[in-house]
Amino acid sequence: MLQHPEFIEGRHWRKARYDANTPIFSEGDSGRELYLVLDGTLRVLGKLDLDAQRHIQPGFGELGPRDIFGELVLFDEMTRSATVMTVSESELAVLDGDELLRFLDAHPEIGYPLLKELMTVMVGRLRKANQRIFSLFAWGLKSKGLDTLL
Template sequence: MQHPLHSLLQHPEFREGADWRRMDFCANEFVFREGEPAETLFLIERGTVRIIADLELEEGRHIHPGVCDLEAGEVFGELALFDRQERSASVMAVSECALVAFDGVRLLAFLDRHPEQGYAVLRDLITALVGRLRNTNRKLFSILAWGLKARGLDQHL
């Protein structure tokens, strides 16, 4: 099943070049970096991207672990639709990728004018975000349990 965003690409009021554009990325090329302005939402048509965090350890040392990989049919950069703040992570192409980049402001305006399509798109985005939040919660609780055990605090709870 295609993402509801795909149907917008054929809509005469949602124009390529103004509202959206296709972009190709080579393996190991950054789509965007943490801290950049968040103005665009991306749909993966082909390939795999990796979400990368910038974690600061003691004494200013940084590591850049991959948080997760996303594949064709998945969306990333969706926070740009809701808060227009800086990117919270970097995204790099793992393989050659074909992406559709949606202008966040124009996309929201279109969805406001077309509430039936807007509902389908936003419902899909919310479903994906809820799944990611649940996964993040599981990881957070696992890390918390590990930290408590590593410090011997689990014996006192």
């Protein structure tokens, strides 16, 4: 899609380079851009408050070339749900979410396959999240000795 003659670099999207250990955005930020990894490795982090004074940032996963993130901006106007930080020097395609939606509306022959691919990515991430929830639930039961009651 980045090569489509009507999806113009500089208007609809731009390339950006980031040094290692650079935050792209943080959980709670507002934003209307989504990103395609062209080169490099990035880490997706969450924020977990253990109590009023203690916080940790567990990693949810890593992203590499051809991975997309920030795609939720296409579906709602909520703040960012995670922090994304570069692990290595990285090059990203930064897409304006509103411009992308207008482009996809004008080109449904491109829009449908792209949205279908995005849904495939999102479903895979949801399945992984469900597995993590089940694992944490099982760990909690075991830590309390409740797993023997089942």
